[in-house]
Amino acid sequence: DAVLGLVCMLLLLVLKLMRDHVPPVHPEMPPGVRLSHGLVWTATTGRNALVVSFAALIAYSFEVTGYQPFILTGQTAEGLPPVRIPPFSVTTANGTVSFTEMVQDMGAGLAVVPLMGLLESIAVAKSFASQGGYRVDSNQELLAIGLTNVLGSLVSSYPVTGSFGRTAVNAQSGVCTPAGGLVTGVLVLLSLDYLTSLFYYIPKSALAAVIIMAVAPLFDTRVFGTLWRVKRLDLLPLCVTFLFCFWEVQYGILAGTLVSVLILLHSVARPKMQVSEGPVLVLQPASGLQFPAVEALREAIITQALEASPPRSAILECSHVCSVDSTVVLGLEELLEDFHRRGVTLALVGLQVPVLRVLLSADLKGLQYFSTLEEAEKSLLQEPGTQPYNVGEDSIPEHKVALLKA
Known part of the structure; x- marks a missing residue:
């Protein structure tokens, strides 16, 4: 798995460098040159799918021989979920669990899970907005997340939030508009109907390589020097967030937010x-x-x-x-x-x-x-x-x- 992951990361890096150094197309270029340019652009832009397909082909080759050295994605549920009102009670072997009992079992998670999801979504949006030079409307983002989760409950969806990994993969693939979400949604629906059997052979190390290579450019080491010169106290929430992210990204964001709130409260409670x-x-x-x-x-x-x-x-x-x-x-x-x-x-x-x-x-x-x-x-x-x-x-x-x- 480690070897395959490193090979996939190397291939992704090479394809990314190829895309960055491909010369622009000129009308006076011969048709063959323009065709080759288009092929190179297509391969480098879709490098994530290309590398994952390459890794899946290798894993399938080992599967045919009867020996599988990689950890695979495994079986994926096939087909689309039915559209229905979410159930407000669940029948189990021990009886029926009412809606009130389900809420009581969730406890503090009812508040913590949405809070962490919203914090992560806004953090993702602002991170990429600073790189792309555009402005994020937080109210619009929260409204979109709320409506998405309400509609998603009709099709048994997982709770929906922004994701560093998926957003970084989109950004590295050249996605620049919300239309990328529509294309992704269509591909997911088609894949659930026709391609789930092929997902079985995708190695998890290949997927990890895609996410690592997509998120790596977001790590800006210059921010440490900037904060050290400007205000050293701001390094505290930065380091807390960074360390807790090795546990879980959402815990890192939540811990950094709590530290920032404590610093803010201290300045309010002890004015100069x-x-x-x-x-x-x-x-x-x-x-x-x-x-x-x-x-x-x-x-x-x-x-x-x-x-x-x-x-x-x-x-x-x-x-x-x-x-x-x-x-x-x-x-x-x-x-x-x-x-x-x-x-x-x-x-x-x-x-x-x-x-x-x-x-x-x-x-x-x-x-x-x-x-x-x-x-x-x-x-x-x-x-x-x-x-x-x-x-x-x-x-x-x-x-x-x-x-x-x-």
Whole structure:
């Protein structure tokens, strides 16, 4: 099997190099030259089928002699499955399994299998889109996969997703449009009716060689150097995905996605905070504020302002905050109460309209808002800081009042 696989890989490589170096056809070429060019182009384009047929012929020759050294594909079910509504119960020797029991037996697989299939499909599509220079509409891909699986259930189909191996084989064969899927479908239907007996003699090593040679060009070693220079943390999901793919491709994609989500959550939960020491302490979150960041924000403000001796008033510069949720509002309310108990003030500056609308709707006690940092510093340095007040629409700039009322 190893020898046959290596020979098939070598033949595929030679045929691919031949196709890449075949000169283009010119009208002034003699008919014989154009005919030979067409034959070479046909053989090199259909090299996968040619090599598999060659390997099957070798395996059949051994079968005739009574000795079979290769692992073969084996028997394949013949004919097309009937079109029917999928059964919602199964009768076994021990009784009838209802639809509810089937769902319970699947358990978490009901969510995990579709998730892994969708992740793999989108990953395949984006991988080849980056090579081909076109854009992939993820919503369209997911809609197509969903409709395909719904229709496939009428003919007892396996769950349908995108596949790295099959997509790579299509790409290496020169397929450039969705019409390749139609041709493949027609060939599969014809093969199920008339060619299943021939599939018995196809060695698995030949099929493995086709997939390996199709997927090998996708391995871009330059990405390691690029990520090392740009952002080394991105190497972590890359390496996790790569290692888990030796187990199963879908597990690799799922593991890489989980690592990426954890990295994203960490950046959201621990936003960078720029602290400026001056007449008044100014803290500026470098990114948005969502519920995972509440504790980190509270700890940073309390450490810098309230745990100082004596406690200091502080300004929270929110020009980079484009949205907040209810957990952030509750966290700000607790901070305002803590500042009020210590006799100092927490003021907010640079609130965007959506954030300001949420805070005003929450009716936070002691909320102070200023348009500019200079106004906030001037107000905090002049006031005693013991009696916080609520900011109404009269102290909000006119253009923002109009937006709030819109």
